[in-house]
Amino acid sequence: MSSPKVLCVGVITVDTIALVDKYPAEDERVVAERVIRAGGGPASVAAVTLARLGISTAISGVIGDDEDGQFVLEIFKSEGIDISGISVGENPTAGSVVVVSKEHQSRAISTRQPPLQVKPNSKALEIARSTDWLHVDQVGVKQLSALGITRGMGPKISFDAGYDIAEFDSSSVDLFAPTDKSLLKRNSGLALENALKKEGDYGKNYVVASQGSHGSSGYSTKDGLVVAKPFSVEVVSTLGAGDVFHGALVAQMCENRTFSEALRRANAVAALSCRGLDGQSAIPNSVELEKFLKENS
Numbered sequence: 001m002s003s004p005k006v007l008c009v010g011v012i013t014v015d016t017i018a019l020v021d022k023y024p025a026e027d028e029r030v031v032a033e034r035v036i037r038a039g040g041g042p043a044s045v046a047a048v049t050l051a052r053l054g055i056s057t058a059i060s061g062v063i064g065d066d067e068d069g070q071f072v073l074e075i076f077k078s079e080g081i082d083i084s085g086i087s088v089g090e091n092p093t094a095g096s097v098v099v100v101s102k103e104h105q106s107r108a109i110s111t112r113q114p115p116l117q118v119k120p121n122s123k124a125l126e127i128a129r130s131t132d133w134l135h136v137d138q139v140g141v142k143q144l145s146a147l148g149i150t151r152g153m154g155p156k157i158s159f160d161a162g163y164d165i166a167e168f169d170s171s172s173v174d175l176f177a178p179t180d181k182s183l184l185k186r187n188s189g190l191a192l193e194n195a196l197k198k199e200g201d202y203g204k205n206y207v208v209a210s211q212g213s214h215g216s217s218g219y220s221t222k223d224g225l226v227v228a229k230p231f232s233v234e235v236v237s238t239l240g241a242g243d244v245f246h247g248a249l250v251a252q253m254c255e256n257r258t259f260s261e262a263l264r265r266a267n268a269v270a271a272l273s274c275r276g277l278d279g280q281s282a283i284p285n286s287v288e289l290e291k292f293l294k295e296n297s
Contacts, residue, residue, distance in 0.1 A: 003130035004058040004082050005254050006050050007155070008247075009120070009147070010043030010140030012061040012086070013094040013111075014068040017239065017278050022103040033102075038278035039075045040096060042137035042160050042243045045279045049247030049269065050135075051079040052285045055254050058131070060085030060124035061140070062117055068093035075280070085124030100237045100277065107239055119146050131155045135250050137243075138163045144172075158253075160246040171203035175253070177246055180209040180217070192217060193225050208263065210245050210270075212238070216263050228263035231271040231296055240279015245270035268293055 018032040039048070043061055050057040059081055063069035065088050072093065076083045096111040120128070120143055128134060128147045135158040136144065144150070144157070151157055151172050161168065161178035166186055170176040176199060180192055187195035192209060196219035199207040208218040215230035248269035252262035269289060276282030284292065 002056070004056045004127060005131060006047075006055055006133045006135055006250060007058045007060060007085065007124070007127050007131045008043040008047040008050070008135045008140070009060045009085075009124070009143050010137035010160075011041035011094060012044045012059070012063055012072055013039070013041040013096055014072055015040040015096045015098055015239075015278065017098045017100060017237075019100045019102065019237070019277055021101075023099065023101050023108065034277060036277055037071070038280055039072050040240060040279055041094065042162060042246070043135070043140055044072070044076075045240045045243035045283075046135055046137075046160065046247030046250070047076070047081050048079050048280050049244045049273075049283050050251050050254075051081050052283050053248065053251040053269070053289065054286045055251045056080075056082075058082035058085055058124075058127050060087075060120050060127070060143075062087050062089040064089060064091055064093040066092050068095055082127070085121060085127055087118050087121050087124075089118055098239060100239065105235065105238070107237065117143065129154060132254060133158055133250055135160070135246070141168075141173075156253075158246070158250050160243065162242075170199050170207065171205065173203075173205065175206045175208065175250070176203060177208040177210065177249065179242065180211045180214075183207075183209045193219075196225065206259065208249065210242050212241075215267050216245065218259060218263055220259060223259040226260045226263055228260065228267050231268050231292075233271045233275055235274045236282075237277050238274050239277070241270045241274050243279060244273040244283055265289065265293070268296070 024030040156174040158175040159173040200219040248266040
């Protein structure tokens with residue numbers, strides 16, 4: 001069996017999600033239109049996205065020896081994701097309770113923090129040495145040393161830079177992908193295009209800022225500034241859309257798409273995922289993506 005093309009490393013959660021017309025006030029009871037249980041976590045959602053788009057994918061992270069852990073393993077198995085790099089820890093599987101408001105088109109999240117991370121198991125180490133891309137979130141990026149991976153010495157590294165990136169050395173990864181807000185905070189006083197250029201010229205890598213409903217922008221010394229417009233869909237929830245975007249972007253990189261085409265297609269995948277209440281159920285497969293792109297060309 002050939003090695004997976006991408007290894008996703010980081011947070012694996014099980015989320016309980018409620019869709020309500022409006023957020024409850026203090027001591028108020030609001031009847032939910034729907035309540036579902038679904039997989040979540042940046043690395044987890046990215047892995048499902050990659051697999052749906054036809055990229056052979058593995059995942060490494062920590063779950064608990066509990067019902068939630070078994071639930072998320074079944075999700076990965078159903079998507080054809082290699083789970084041999086997952087470790088079972090002593091603490092419960094991470095999870096969140098999410099309330100999605102139709103009135104505000106936003107969500108409120110209460111999270112049980114990820115279990116204490118352990119050293120990646122032997123299978124994760126093996127996959128990391130032979131995969132094409134290593135995609136990490138804010139937890140997974142701290143495992144690079146334990147995996148024995150540095151930029152230029154192994155797979156290319158993609159970082160979904162969600163939190164605490166003020167001091168992060170962006171030159172240590174091949175694809176640095178924060179939100180526009182995080183990038184602007186890190187580069188105080190600069191316009192977005194100038195912040196992208198500053199980071200890309202420094203790191204000699206790809207820098208991409210996700211911009212939610214405004215699409216995405218990126219920069220590399222080879223391609224210059226690239227701006228990709230958003231796609232319009234009927235939004236149920238934006239939960240996990242950023243994680244979907246990052247997984248889809250790596251998928252396009254695996255397929256050697258041009259930078260501008262990679263951003264455009266990743267925007268489309270993220271937009272389509274917003275048709276679902278959770279972060280995974282509405283992620284399109286390759287056939288659905290091509291149909292959508294043809295209809296929206």
